[in-house]
Amino acid sequence: MVPLNLNRAIKEGARFVRRLEAESGQKISDCNQCGKCTAGCPLGFAMDLMPNQVMHLIRVGLWAEVLESRTIWLCSHCAVCTTRCPRNIDLARVMDSLRITARREGRIGSERSIALFNEIFLDSVRRYGRAHEFGIGLRHNLLTRRPFKDSDLGRVWLRRGKLKLGTRKIKGAAEIDRIFSEVERTEDGR
Amino acid sequence: MLVSRLLEYVGLEPGRFEMRWISASEGGKVAETVREMTERIRKLGPNRKMRDER
Amino acid sequence: MPRTGVFVCWCGSNIGGVIDCPETAAAASGFPGVAFSTDYKYMCSEPGQNMVIQAIREHRLDRAVVASCSPRLHEETFRKTLVRAGLNPYMLEMANIREHCTWVHGADIQQARIKAVDLVRRAVAKANRLEPLFESEISVTRRCLVIGGGVAGIQAALDVADAGHEVILVEREPTIGGNMVKLDKTFPTLDCSACISTPKMVAAATHPNIKLYTYAEIEKLAGYVGNFEVTIRQKARYVDHEKCTGCGTCWEKCPTRVPSEFDAGIGQRTAIYIPFPQAVPNKPVIDREHCRYFATGKCEICAKLCPTGAVDYGQEDLVLTEKVGAVVAATGFGLFDWSRVYGEYGYGQYPDVVTGMQFERLVNAAGPTGGKLLRPSDGATPRTVVFIKCVGSRDEAKGRRYCSRICCMYTAKHALQVLEKVPGASVFVFYMDVRTAGKGYEEFYQRAVNNGTVYVRGRVSKIYQDGERLVVRGVDTLLGRPVEVDADMVVLATAVEPGSGAAETARILGINTDQDGFFQEAHPKLRPVETHTRGVFLAGACQAPKDIPDTVAQASGAAAKVAGLLSSKWLSTNPMIATVNEALCTGCFLCVPVCSYRALEPKKITERLPGHPPREREVAGVNTGLCQGCGACNVACRAGAIEVRGFTNEQLLAEVDALCQ
Amino acid sequence: MKQAVEELRRQAAGLLKEERVKCVIGWTQGTDVARAVPFFATSVRQAARLTWTPFCVNNLSKYLLNHRYDNTPLAVVVKGCDSRGINRLVQDRQFVRERVVVLGLPCGGMLDREKVLRVVDPGAALQEVEDRGSEYMLRTDKGEYGFEKREALLSKCLECEHNIPVVSDLMIGPQVPSPAGSGIDRFAGVRELETRDPAVRSTFWDRHFARCLRCYACRNVCPACNCKECSFEQAVPGWQQGACWLSKRNHPGQNYLFHLIRMFHVAGRCIDCGECARVCPVNIPLRELYRKVMKDAEELFAMKTPGTDPEEVPLLSTYRTDDPEEFS
Structure with missing residues (x-):
């Protein structure tokens, strides 16, 4: 393995760290690598980078590896890490910020479908003011080219009335739309 | 060494004869040796x- | 026939919870010599002790066996109990049925019961053969010798002197102050080291109770607790300190320049010199090895310029003796010479790879750079500084297996100093663990981290020069990858080791060293400032690596012990020591070299045998002040003329026989 | 050897006459042809009875102990092997070297009495002995007898290490070549026994120690055994009532202990004069026991034969940090 040049990596990563710290409000160097976040993470078994490794990689300037990892998308923001961190780092927020950055920079790697799901979900919320589950499922299946995924389950749910084919907009649709526009405006302003 | 060789001789x-250096703080080693x-x-x-035959 | 009393203690549930104490006591009542036997919940408690006293009186007991905990804990307690009951305190034997039995055999109660009875039988067998022993008294010279004038020695000397006793403080360097005064700042408060140590140096030098010998070494320590005689060699300074005013003309004009020991080799000094401007005494010595006059017979500049005519090239070493009652060894530490073994760090060939001590001098306002952090090779300001911890420490292959304890903290301090002195600098610290056990230490380390120090967990395997920069190749084990840092300067936290001459000092003082060469304390927890040689105490890093707070604390501890010892004019001696049967002694004196305490010496006796005229001959004599009762002589004596009181062959064999029944 | 005998008598007479010594400890002719016995010459007349033959086996250095605490000036005659006993006693500080005049005799080896008596009539009177290098010529009133040294010497002489005394004030008689064969392995006997099967070895010693009479002759003759009172005989009240290292009973186990303890009391101090084995009435091969330790000590600690050097320190009383260790 070619040695990592630490001076260069840290120097080059400094801007990223600054921005991430600003966005998440967390100080990356606070982490002392005790690993309690990883020890408690319910999704750790599926992650390619452990939560504490995420922190360390950012610290030494290897943020690109973090943005392309599955971990930031597998994180379900359950916040076990946050509540247990002895240094009071809100790691769940850091993960959130990382997802936002990844999406913004178009650096979504292997976990494309999770990002896609998020987009379809938000689209549904924007359109109807609520999650139209059938529509979200169908769109996600079509766009990930697996049209019949979960169709057995879908049939049962439909029959029992747990899944509705159509939906209706909520009352305050205009407000919802305003929220979305506002968010978009602030994001662009960065 | 002289004793053990002589006893075998x-x-x-x-x-039957053994000598070990064990410090007073090495309780585990004492137990193990015994x-x-x-x-x-x-x-x-x-x-x-x-x-x-005393 | 002896009348032995057996007292089995429950120690609450410690013993009573495992074995059946009344049953053990009942078994003991059948042993030969046992006139009374009982048990009680807490034998060491007041009612317990009273019970022992009452039993002794009622049953006319003349000796006692207490079956309880380790004699280290309560032997003294029960000896006093016996005295209160009117018996000789040494008519006591303890059976340790707690540490030796119930604590270790709790899982096998049946066996524990049998073993407890065996242990009591052994103790009874010995007790039956005990004889009263009597303490004797020796006089005490109420003065103290302190060896080493570092912070430990100074503190100990000041505390003993303040307690009202005279102190002889001996330092081998031309100034007192030791390692501490070389430091720039001290963690975790960042006090200026000189500001807190130089006043102490002056206090020691001017204290009416302290007699200071600098540039002097101890050559011999004879005698024993309360009555030592120390031989001190005052090395020739070639400057008459009576005449010298310390004006400084000589060292300003001296033409010779040699690397300064005080500046860890990075600065220079003259051949006639004071180690640093605030030296105590503030008067120079001539380094004969480098002096131009001593080498060529010409020069004499210092002698010509000295306004008081104090330079005296003919001065010779002076050997003098002092009588003292106690000794404090405070000889400090040395630093591991990394350049001999660390080829991967360049064997000391790269000028910008420096040690922590050199770094101290580089950032010290009184150092060769006036406190500016400049790298040695070209005087440039280093922008990237890499610190490597555990150079020699925790390295069994090349250095020493132990942790040097101070490096984590001073490296954090150095990191902060770099960040403070060089704005925008990058600081990397390669570490295996960060150990910050001390008041305010972890906070201090966090401060270094928060201020931007990058701590990299992993060791450095190589440093090499690449043009102007040093490439530090290491690993980040949290990353699991090798890493490299381009550095302007590398600072090595070299291991703390016993000071040069520690082995010799130990030999002179007759004290032991541990496997790493540090002085061995009498007990790691309960007697940390005493040695196995009575009257010789330890202070500071000569005992183990130590930071300043611990050193000062131990020094005051040693001083308290000394003050306690010197508080009385008389001292009682331990009677459980070797005794020579003069009729059997052939005078071969093979016992003399085996005695670590030098307690045996030839003595003339006049022997009268029936049918012969009285004749004079030499036998071994035991110095009751020196003998510690270790028994080495007992073993060495083929004639069986030496026995240790309280552990005679008869007593020991009786114990063995009792156990083998 | 005639010349040496004459010189010995002359020197002894001189020492006594000038009153430099009170007594010259030497040998005189014994009751049969192949026997010389210790003799204490206290007058010039008695000095004429001193002799030097290949039967002067006794190590006389032990007799010095009789006067260890008085200041009687003495002279003692020693062979090479006996001379190590002088160093032994000086190191053990049993007397001051200056007080004793040591008369050294270069020795061509001692003849085995048994072998000689097989050929020579015990009643014959020994007239003269001639050391011809490889053989001894014995002239008696009943004829002349030649003895090949290789055939008739004591086995210890064939392994001789110092045939010239290592310490002496006066060397008497001409130098003679060492009787030791060239390239002799001094420890051949020990080595042979070492290679035997452990069970065989065990029975070998069982058999020997079972015969021990506990007569203590080995101890009494040994210059390394110079305690005032032997630890096997100390009669401290209480000790005998069950608290002694060893009983006085003649029993194989106790005999083992006796010999092994004595072994360790002389380990590193035994000068290998072979007197213990010679005086043993039941022929226990004690030399092979003591030489086992001597051999191991030589191999492990490069120990010289004790007594060779007056300055040496007994092996078991010293310690070096580079000593080999088998235990940890």
Whole structure:
């Protein structure tokens, strides 16, 4: 393995760290690598980078590896890490910020479908003011080219009335739309 | 070394005599050594050569 | 026939919870010599002790066996109990049925019961053969010798002197102050080291109770607790300190320049010199090895310029003796010479790879750079500084297996100093663990991290020069990858080791060293400032690596012990020591070299045998002040003339026989 | 050897006449042809009875102990092997070297009395002995007898290490070549026994120690055994009532202990004069026991034969940090 040049990596990563710290409000160097976040993470078994490794990689300037990892998308923001961190780092927020950055920079790697799901979900919320589950499922299946995924389950749910084919907009649709526009405006302003 | 060699020379089984450096703080080593030695001596059986006849 | 009392203690549930104490006591009542036997919940408690006293009186007991805890804990307690009951305190034997039995055999109660009875039988067998022993008294010279004038020695000397006793403080360097005064700042408060140590140096030098010998070494320590005689060699300074005013003309004009020991080799000094401007005494010595006059017979500049005519090339070493009652060894530490073994760090060939001590001098306002952090090779300001911890420490292959304890903290301090002195600098610290056990230490380390120090967990395997920069190749084990840092300067936290001459000092003082060469304390927890040689105490890093707070604390501890010892004019001696049967002694004196305490010496006796005229001959004599009762002589004596009181062959064989029944 | 005998008598007479010594400890002709016995010459007349033959086996250095605490000036005659005993006693500080005049005799080896008596009539009177290098010529009133040294010397002489005394004030008689064969392995006997099967070795010593009479002759003759009172005989009240290292009973186990303890009391101090084995009435090969330790000590600690050097320190009383260790 070619040695990592630490001076260069840290120097080059400094801007990223600054921005991430600003966005998440967390100080990356606070982490002392005790690993309690990883020890408690319910999704750790599926992650390619452990939560504490995420922190360390950012610290030494290897943020690109973090943005392309599955971990930031597998994180379900359950916040076990946050509540247990002895240094009071809100790691769940850091993960959130990382997802936002990844999406913004178009650096979504292997976990494309999770990002896609998020987009379809938000689209549904924007359109109807609520999650139209059938529509979200169908769109996600079509766009990930697996049209019949979960169709057995879908049939049962439909029959029992747990899944509705159509939906209706909520009352305050205009407000919802305003929220979305506002968010978009602030994001662009960065 | 001289003792163990001599004892073997006069016909005692090797292992009847042993010397170890153990500091007062090495309790585990004492226990281990005594256990080993006891097991070994038990296997060798009683020493018939130097019966105490006082 | 002896009348032995057996007292089995429950120690609450410690013993009573495992074995059946009344049953043990009942078994003991059948042993030969046992006139009374009982048990009680807490034998060491007041009612317990009273019970012992009452039993002794009622049953006319003349000796006692207490079956309880380790004699280290309560032997003294029960000896006093016996005295209160009117018996000789040494008519007591303890059976340790707690540490030796119930604590270790709790899982096998049946066996524990048998063993407890065996242990009591052994103790009874010995007790039956005990004889009263009597303490004797020796006089005490109420003065103290302190060896080493570092912070430990100074503190100990000041504390003993303040307690009202005279102190002889001996330092081998031309100034007192030791290692501490070389430091720039001290963690975790960042006090200026000189500001807190130089006043102490002056206080020691001017204290009416302290007699200071600098540039002097101890050559011999004879005698024993309360009555030592120390031989001190005052090395020739070639400057008459009576005449010298310390004006400084000589060292300003001296033409010779040699690397300064005080500046860890990175600065220079003259051949006639004071180690640093605030030296105590503030008067120079001539380094004969480098002096131009001593080498060529010409020069004499210092002698010509000295306004008081204090330079005296003919001065010779002076050997003098002092009588003292106690000794404090405070000889400090040395630093591991990394350049001999660390080829991967360049064997000391790269000028910008420096040690922590050199770094101290580089950032010290009184150092060769006036406190500016400049790298040695070209005087440039280093922008990237890499610190490597555990150079020699925790390295069994090349250095020493132990942790040097101070490096984590001073490296954090160095990191902060770099960040403070060089704005925008990058600081990397390669570490295996960060150990910050001390008041305010972890906070201090966090401060270094928060201020931007990058701590990299992993060791450095190689440093090499690449043009102007040093490439530090290491690993980040949290990353699991090898890493490299381009550095302007590398600072090595070299291991703390026993000071040069520690082995010799130990030999002179007759004290032991541990496997790493540090002085051995009498007990790691309960007697940390005493040695096995009575009257010789330890202070500071000569005992183990130590930071300043611990050093000062131990020094005051040693001083308290000394003050306690010197508080009385008389001292009682331990009677459980070797005794020579003069009729059997052939005078071969093979016992003399085996005695670590030098307690045996030839003595003339006049022997009268029936049918012969009285004749004079030499036998071994035991110095009751020196003998510690270790028994080495007992073993060495073929004639069987030496016995240790309280551990005679008869007593020991009786114990063995009792156990083998 | 005639010349040496004459010189010995002359020197002894001189020492006594000038009163430099009160007594010259030497040998005189014994009751049969092949026997010389210790003799204490206290007058010029008695000095004429001193002799030097290949039967002067006794190590006389031990007799010095009789006067260890008085200041009687003495002279003692020693062979090479006996001379190590002088160093032994000086190191053990049993007397001051200056007080004793040591008369050294270069020795061509001692003849085995048994072998000689097989050929020579015990009643014959020994007239003269001639050392011809490889053989001894014995002239008696009943004829002349030649003895090949290789055939008739004591086995210890064939392994001789110092045939010239290592310490002496006066060397008497001409130098003679060492009787030791060239390339002799001094420890051949020990080595042979070492290679035997452990069980065989065990029976070997069982058999020998079972015969021991506990007569203590080995101890009494030994210059390394110079305690005032032997630890096997100390009669401290209480000790005998069950608290002694060893009983006085003649029993194989106790005999083992006796010999092994004595072994360790002389380990590193035994000068290998072979007197113990010679005086043993039941022929226990004690030399092979003591030489076992001597051999191991030589191999492990490069120990010289004790007594060779007056400055040496007994092996078991010293310690070096680089000593080999088998234990940890």
